[in-house]
Amino acid sequence: MSLLTLIIIINKADLALSQTSETLQNNNIENITQVNSLTSLNNIVYKPIKIDGREIFKVAAIAGQQIQGNSNTSPLNIRVRLYENNLRQTIKNCFDADTLKLTLEVRENQTLIFASDAEELKNQELIAITDLDAQIHGISREDLANQIIGFMRDALIRAQRERQPDYLFRQILISTGIILALIFLSFLISILQKYYLKKYQKLQKLIEGLKLSYPQIDELRNQQQLSTLKPELTIGQKQQLIWEQQQNKNSFFRSLLQVTHIILWLCGIGWILGNFPYSRWLQIFLVSYAMVLTTIIGTYLIIKI
Numbered sequence: 001m002s003l004l005t006l007i008i009i010i011n012k013a014d015l016a017l018s019q020t021s022e023t024l025q026n027n028n029i030e031n032i033t034q035v036n037s038l039t040s041l042n043n044i045v046y047k048p049i050k051i052d053g054r055e056i057f058k059v060a061a062i063a064g065q066q067i068q069g070n071s072n073t074s075p076l077n078i079r080v081r082l083y084e085n086n087l088r089q090t091i092k093n094c095f096d097a098d099t100l101k102l103t104l105e106v107r108e109n110q111t112l113i114f115a116s117d118a119e120e121l122k123n124q125e126l127i128a129i130t131d132l133d134a135q136i137h138g139i140s141r142e143d144l145a146n147q148i149i150g151f152m153r154d155a156l157i158r159a160q161r162e163r164q165p166d167y168l169f170r171q172i173l174i175s176t177g178i179i180l181a182l183i184f185l186s187f188l189i190s191i192l193q194k195y196y197l198k199k200y201q202k203l204q205k206l207i208e209g210l211k212l213s214y215p216q217i218d219e220l221r222n223q224q225q226l227s228t229l230k231p232e233l234t235i236g237q238k239q240q241l242i243w244e245q246q247q248n249k250n251s252f253f254r255s256l257l258q259v260t261h262i263i264l265w266l267c268g269i270g271w272i273l274g275n276f277p278y279s280r281w282l283q284i285f286l287v288s289y290a291m292v293l294t295t296i297i298g299t300y301l302i303i304k305i
Contacts (some may be wrong), residue, residue: 024178046136047076048126049083051091051155052162055282058147059083060132083127090156095121097157102149111145113152124154162277171275182268189261193254198248203243210240259297266293 046060061076099118104111111129117123129148134141161167268288274283 017113024191026096044132044250045074045076047080048082049087051084051087051159052277053284054155056152056155057144058133058136059127060130060136062132086124086126087156087159088113090121090124091159091163093121093124095119095156095160097160100153100157102153104145104149106142111141113149115156136265157250168276175272175275178268178272182265185264186202186261189257196250196254196257200247200254203247203250207243207247208239210243254298259300263297 044060044252046058048055048058050056059076059079061074061079075231075288095115096117096119102123103114103116103123105114109130112124113129115124115126127148129141129145131141134144139147164181173200187218270286272288
C-alpha cells in the first residue's frame, strides 16, 4: 500500500514539473514575441504635433512608407496634418473651458482621445496614440495617453484664451509699446553713430594733415642735419599710429552699434510674433536660426576688430 502511494506521489510530481516547464516555455515564447514586435528605432521616424507652435507630443511611423517618394503622402505627415486639423477645429468650436473633458477609448492597436464639454462639443476625436508612439517616448501606451490628456487640455484652453478679443487687444497694446521703445532706442543709436562718425572724420583730417607735413620735412632735410629731423619724423609716425588706433576703435564701436540695432529689432519682432497665436510659428523660425545669426554677427565683429 505504501509503495502504491509512493508511485502516485511521484507521478503527480512529474506532472507538476512538466506543467511548470510548459508554462515557462510559453512565457519565454511570449516574451520573445513581444521583443521581436518592437520596431528598431533606426527604422522609426517621428514628428511633433503642435498647437500654435507649441509641441504637444510626437507621433511616429515606420520610415519609408510613402507614395512614389512624396513625403506629403507618408503616413506620418498625414497623421500630423489630421491631428493638428482636429485640434484647430476643436478650438474653433469655442468649447466651454470650465467643463472641457478629455476621455480615452482603448482599442486593440491604438488609444483614441476625445474632447467634450457640457455644451455643444460632443466627443470630438482629437488624436490616436499607437504602440509605436509609446515606443519613442519610452513608456507604455496607457501611460503616454494619461500624460497627454493632461497637458493637451491645458494647451487647448490656453489656445482658446489667446484668441479672445481682450487678450488680442492687450497684446496689441504691448506690441505697440515695444515698437515705440524700439523706435526710441533706434533714435539714440543713430545719435551715437553720428557722434562716432564725426570723431572718425576728425581723426581722418588730422591724419591727412600729418601726411601733408611729410613733404615739408623732406624739404628741410636738405637744410638741416638728419639727426635733427629723426625726432620729428618719429613723433609724427607715433602720432599717426595713435590716431589710426583710435580710428579702428571708433569703427568697431560704430559696427557694434549697428549690430546692436539689428539685434534689438530682431528680439523685439520675435517678442511681438510670439504674443499672437497666429504668428508664433514665425517666432520659432527666428529662434531656430538664432545660432546662425549669432555666428554671422560674431564673424562680422571679429573682422572689424
